[in-house]
Amino acid sequence: MEIVLIGSGSVATHLGLAFKSKGVIIKQVFSRNPANAENLARKLGTTFIDDISDLYMDADIYIYALKDSALKTILRKMNTVPRGIHVHTAGSVPMSDFEGFTAQFGVFYPLQTFSIKKEIDFSNVPVCLEASNAETQIALVNLAKLLTDKIYIINSEQRKQLHLAAVFACNFTNYMYDIAAQILEDSDIKFEIIEPLIAETADKIKTLNPYDAQTGPAVRFDETTIDRHLHMLKGNSNFKKVYDLLSKSIYLRHKKQ
Amino acid sequence: MEIVLIGSGSVATHLGLAFKSKGVIIKQVFSRNPANAENLARKLGTTFIDDISDLYMDADIYIYALKDSALKTILRKMNTVPRGIHVHTAGSVPMSDFEGFTAQFGVFYPLQTFSIKKEIDFSNVPVCLEASNAETQIALVNLAKLLTDKIYIINSEQRKQLHLAAVFACNFTNYMYDIAAQILEDSDIKFEIIEPLIAETADKIKTLNPYDAQTGPAVRFDETTIDRHLHMLKGNSNFKKVYDLLSKSIYLRHKKQ
Numbered sequence: 001m002e003i004v005l006i007g008s009g010s011v012a013t014h015l016g017l018a019f020k021s022k023g024v025i026i027k028q029v030f031s032r033n034p035a036n037a038e039n040l041a042r043k044l045g046t047t048f049i050d051d052i053s054d055l056y057m058d059a060d061i062y063i064y065a066l067k068d069s070a071l072k073t074i075l076r077k078m079n080t081v082p083r084g085i086h087v088h089t090a091g092s093v094p095m096s097d098f099e100g101f102t103a104q105f106g107v108f109y110p111l112q113t114f115s116i117k118k119e120i121d122f123s124n125v126p127v128c129l130e131a132s133n134a135e136t137q138i139a140l141v142n143l144a145k146l147l148t149d150k151i152y153i154i155n156s157e158q159r160k161q162l163h164l165a166a167v168f169a170c171n172f173t174n175y176m177y178d179i180a181a182q183i184l185e186d187s188d189i190k191f192e193i194i195e196p197l198i199a200e201t202a203d204k205i206k207t208l209n210p211y212d213a214q215t216g217p218a219v220r221f222d223e224t225t226i227d228r229h230l231h232m233l234k235g236n237s238n239f240k241k242v243y244d245l246l247s248k249s250i251y252l253r254h255k256k257q
Numbered sequence: 258m259e260i261v262l263i264g265s266g267s268v269a270t271h272l273g274l275a276f277k278s279k280g281v282i283i284k285q286v287f288s289r290n291p292a293n294a295e296n297l298a299r300k301l302g303t304t305f306i307d308d309i310s311d312l313y314m315d316a317d318i319y320i321y322a323l324k325d326s327a328l329k330t331i332l333r334k335m336n337t338v339p340r341g342i343h344v345h346t347a348g349s350v351p352m353s354d355f356e357g358f359t360a361q362f363g364v365f366y367p368l369q370t371f372s373i374k375k376e377i378d379f380s381n382v383p384v385c386l387e388a389s390n391a392e393t394q395i396a397l398v399n400l401a402k403l404l405t406d407k408i409y410i411i412n413s414e415q416r417k418q419l420h421l422a423a424v425f426a427c428n429f430t431n432y433m434y435d436i437a438a439q440i441l442e443d444s445d446i447k448f449e450i451i452e453p454l455i456a457e458t459a460d461k462i463k464t465l466n467p468y469d470a471q472t473g474p475a476v477r478f479d480e481t482t483i484d485r486h487l488h489m490l491k492g493n494s495n496f497k498k499v500y501d502l503l504s505k506s507i508y509l510r511h512k513k514q
Contacts, residue, residue, distance in 0.1 A: 068482060092482050111454055113472050118461055124453050152450055161444040162451070164486050169437035169451050170458045171473025172503045173430045178467035178510070180426035187418040193409055194419070194426050195463060196381050197368055201427045202459035204375055206452060210435035215370050216428025225325060225349050229421050238506055245502055246429045249495055253435065 001143075002027045004056055005044075006074060007065035008036040010114040011089050015065060016044045018122040022146040028056045057082045061143060063108060064088040075101045085136055091163025094156040095130045106131035106140050109159060113170045122147040128154040128162065179239055211253075218250035258400075259284045261313055262301075263331060264322035265293040267371040268346050272322060273301045275379040279403045285313045314339045318400060320365060321345040332358045342393055348420025351413040352387045363388035363397050366416060370427050383407040385416055436496055468510075475507035 001024050005012050008031035016026050026044045031037035034050040041048035049055065052074060061084060064071055068090050075081065081101050087108040088097070098105035107130040112120060127144040129151060131137035137153070144151045154162060177198060181191050204213045217225040226247050233240040258281050262269050265288035273283055283301045288294035291307040298305035306312065309331060318341060321328055325347050332338065338358050344365040345354070355362035364387040369377060384401040386408060388394035394410070401408045411419060434455060438448050461470045474482040483504050490497040 067477075068479065092485060111450060113454060113458055113461065113470075115461065115465060115470060115472065117469075118464055120457070124456075126450050126453055128450075150450075150453070154446070158444050158446055160485075160489065161440055162446055164489055165437035165440040165446075165451060166454055167473055167486065167500070168433045168440070170454050171471070171475065171507070172499075173433045173455070173458050174462070174467055174471055174473075175503055175507050175510075176425045176430045176433065177462050178471065180422040181467050183418055183422040183425070187415050189411070189415055189419055189422075191462075191466070193368060193383050193385075193407075194422060196383055196407070197370060197423055197427050198430070198459050198462065199381075200377070201370055201430050202455050204370065204372065205431070205434050205448075205455065207375055208372060209448070210431055210438050212374075213370075213372060214428070214431055214435065215372065216424055216431075218428065220324075222325065228349060228417075229424065232417065232421055238509070241502060242429075242506060243424070245498060246432055249499060250428070250432050252495070253432075 001025065002059045004028045004059040004062045005065065006030045006062060008040040009065060010116045012065035013040055013116060014114045014120050015063060016040060018147050020044050027059050052077050053079060055082065059084050062086045068093050071097050085139055091166065092160055104132060104136045106136050108140060111166060126150040126152055128152045128159055130155055214250065218247040219254050221251060258282065259316045261285045261316040261319045263287045263319060265297040266322060267373045269322035270297055270373060271371045271377050272320060273297060275404050277301050284316050287312065309334050310336060312339065316341050319343045325350050328354050342396055348423065349417055361389060361393045363393050365397060368423060379404040383409055385409045385411040387412055471507065475504040476511050478508060
């Protein structure tokens with residue numbers, strides 16, 4: 001099995017390292033930025049290109065781990081699109097972006113947050129697959145099985161919703177941690193004190209659904225505490241807006257039902 | 258060591274069970290609601306009262322795990338405030354609420370989210386202590402040590418900030434999970450698919466600070482995706498408002514620095 005990686009960001013890096021550790025041959029890495037391409041190629045013990053016309057033509061699978069807008073641009077730049085299966089890794093890009101360029105294509109979307117500096121255990125990463133035909137789907141399932149048992153067949157419309165849900169569950173959640181960190185820093189309190197709370201909040205939803213797991217002043221309709229907190233935030237209009245909107249939202253969510 | 262628990266909610270329940278498992282004698286449980294009092298007393302193998310004038314007078318420590326507004330009310334109702342140490346468990350209530358009622362008092366604030374249905378490993382719960390004098394502080398440290406090594410001396414002003422930070426890191430975070438769950442449910446996607454993402458997002462901040470751990474369309478200034486997501490949320494004005502405000506906040510946070 002030979003793979004070519006188009007892209008050199010954190011998804012390309014983590015996928016490349018994971019496949020390499022399973023004995024898959026990473027034949028080539030492409031990035032428009034030669035330094036990034038070289039850097040990832042070194043990590044993966046392979047070659048790199050920064051000109052798409054030098055693309056290796058005989059790989060089994062081409063994985064496009066690019067910014068959302070870059071996929072069609074790069075496909076258009078290819079003189080000949082290689083045979084083999086072409087997949088992108090993006091939550092929000094429809095599979096149909098490959099149509100007209102190649103026949104065997106699909107999506108290989110690992111639903112996880114990737115940072116270059118943080119290792120990932122891929123056996124715990126759900127991979128969402130979509131394929132242009134049954135044969136391609138089988139090939140992608142076999143590819144994904146090398147990394148994880150958590151394999152889901154998800155169509156483009158569902159994947160868009162999944163990506164949107166992930167923005168709330170991951171990106172916005174992390175921003176809540178960031179606000180907490182700033183509040184603690186301003187009071188000379190170490191961030192570590194709040195880490196067990198963050199861990200337990202995440203752990204809880206394995207056994208309770210988030211609706212039932214909700215705690216805090218807003219769900220208790222504890223206006224005294226809410227007003228006190230809003231007053232404490234008067235020096236930061238942005239944090240105050242976030243606190244106010246989320247408290248009202250939680251209140252309405254739990255009042256209605 | 259004899260303890261009396263004033264209150265029968267989730268904090269009282271988890272603390273009571275944790276102390277009992279360490280051999281501390283829970284002498285009595287009080288709640289205004291006799292059914293709740295009886296229920297917790299049964300779990301702890303002890304007696305209950307629903308009239309504060311029946312309070313056991315010879316305990317070493319009285320733990321008030323009550324709604325924020327109830328502490329002074331209950332203290333005022335006591336004909337005689339017992340000797341012994343009096344502590345409350347609340348993040349937002351100043352220690353000074355005990356002043357004038359008794360001499361030995363303090364705060365025993367476990368920084369964790371407690372739900373009746375979810376067991377807690379107390380060895381991983383930070384306990385924030387504050388005491389009216391040195392002798393009381395030593396007694397409270399010894400009490401906390403029965404449960405955990407994570408003991409912090411935190412004054413009332415810091416504790417208020419800590420509680421505010423916890424609302425963001427826990428309550429609002431859980432609400433982000435809840436919104437994600439609702440989006441997934443509307444698209445017939447199982448919530449389990451997003452659980453590894455939630456776990457990794459929480460795990461990440463053990464090695465990266467939340468600022469550096471931030472990912473997603475807002476921090477990439479990816480307006481195309483943000484606009485697409487806002488469009489997808491047009492049927493839910495509240496989710497749309499949350500998405501918009503948090504994306505703008507993340508954008509400003511990362512643009513500035």
